[in-house]
Amino acid sequence: MSDHFLIRRAARAAAASAAMLSPVTFSVAATADTTWAMPTSRITVEDPVHKKHLLERIEINTESKECVVLRVDMKEENFVLYQVGLPDGRVLRSGSWLLAPGPNELILDARDWPSGTLELSVLTKKDLMKLDFER
Secondary structure, X not given: OOOXXXXXXXXXXXXXXXXXXXXXXXXXHHHHHOOOOOOOOOOOOOOOOOOOOHHHHOEEEOOOOXXXXXXXXXXXXXXEEEEEEOOOOOEEEEEEEEEOOEEEEEEEEOOOOOOXXXXXXXXXXOOEEEEEEEO
16 A cells, blocks of 8 residues: 555545445356447547646645645535645645635644645545645
């Protein structure tokens, strides 16, 4: 299993949801008799080329010594796990953030955080991203 905190957390959540599902019986004979339907229409996926990813759009405001403010504007709803830590791996804060369409703001209490380089990691459904920032 990965050493990254957010990947371990997502793996535990996936394992817990799989354990809650009732076991499904599987039969090779039943599968062999099933007809395979081809898609009737093309599935279009929004092209991410020339578009900024979520972490590139997040504005990190570190002007105040009391808090760190994360701001991002979203086109559609998204759920992410975030983690702020030190480059040596020590986690300062982690949690989940439900991003609604429009402007979003998350205020993190940073009174006990050290100054210097910190890392913001964001785990989405598609990828894990990490960004260094100065405080």
